Structure formats: C-alpha cells, structure tokens
Amino acid sequence: MTPTSTEETGTWAESARERISEAGLRRSTPRQRVVDLLDQQDCAITALEIDARLDRVGRATVYRAIEQLEELGLVRKVDLGGSAFGYEKVEPSGHHHHHIVCDECGKVEPFEDDALEEAIHEIHRKGFKLESHEVTLHGHCSDCD
Numbered sequence: 722m723t724p725t726s727t728e729e730t731g732t733w734a735e736s737a738r739e740r741i742s743e744a745g746l747r748r749s750t751p752r753q754r755v756v757d758l759l760d761q762q763d764c765a766i767t768a769l770e771i772d773a774r775l776d777r778v779g780r781a782t783v784y785r786a787i788e789q790l791e792e793l794g795l796v797r798k799v800d801l802g803g804s805a806f807g808y809e810k811v812e813p814s815g816h817h818h819h820h821i822v823c824d825e826c827g828k829v830e831p832f833e834d835d836a837l838e839e840a841i842h843e844i845h846r847k848g849f850k851l852e853s854h855e856v857t858l859h860g861h862c863s864d865c866d
C-alpha cells in the first residue's frame with residue numbers, strides 16, 4: 722500500500738489539534754501529551770500503557786482524554802481479544818490497517834490487505850452504506866504454536 726503523503730493531508734497530530742479547538746475544548750497540556758504519544762504509535766496502545774508512559778498526568782485525565790479523542794473520531798478503539806482494548810489514531814486520509822491477535826500471549830500485529838479493502842468496498846457498492854469496518858483475526862503466533 723502506498724504511504725500517505727504528509728504534505729497533502731497534514732499529520733494526524735495537526736488535524737487532531739484542529740479538531741480539538743473546533744470542538745471548543747480548552748488547550749490542555751495533558752491532552753496534548755496523549756495526542757503526541759498516540760501520534761508516535763504505529764499501532765494500538767492500551768490506556769494503561771499510555772498512563773504508564775506519561776508521568777504526572779494521572780490515570781483519570783488519560784482516560785478522559787482518550788474518551789474525548791474517540792468522541793471526536795480522532796482515535797478508534799481496537800478489540801485486542803479477551804476484554805483488552807487498545808486505541809490508535811484515525812488517519813485523516815482514511816489510510817488504516819487491521820489486526821491479528823494472538824489469543825495466547827496477546828501479541829497484536831497490524832496487517833494491510835488491498836484485496837480485503839477492495840472486497841469491503843464492493844459490499845458498499847452493492848447498496849449497503851458502510852460507515853466503518855473493523856477486521857480482527859484471532860489465532861496463535863509462532864511463539865505460542
């Protein structure tokens with residue numbers, strides 16, 4: 722899949738900042754730190770991991786920030802199997818990936834598949850208006866085989 726040009730669409734962190742101020746939310750340093758951390762991730766990170774990585778923010782503030790970002794459509798919740806959830810940025814370009822989860826150790830790997838995306842768009846064309854889709858494959862990784 723072709724990488725998205727940051728020149729055309731701007732970075733996720735920039736568009737997040739815009740959406741946040743459009744939504745009339747105060748500029749808040751803790752929220753900005755959550756945005757910056759999410760921006761550095763290539764895949765989903767759990768709320769606990771975010772909390773552990775950010776000193777002096779506080780778990781309640783981290784959770785509230787994630788919730789607001791999710792409400793604004795800036796991050797999506799990713800089912801990591803069991804009762805675990807992660808969060809990852811929603812690229813303004815629509816570029817995205819899906820996940821393979823090891824049900825033994827919980828390892829998560831992103832994957833992209835153009836043929837899969839094509840098949841999903843085909844369903845869209847058949848008259849069902851798709852707003853979003855999430856594909857999570859479950860199995861065992863090579864370490865847990």
Ligand SMILES: [Zn+2]
Nearest residue numbers: 764765809831
């Ligand atoms: Zn991911």
Ligand SMILES: [Zn+2]
Nearest residue numbers: 817819838854
């Ligand atoms: Zn997809």
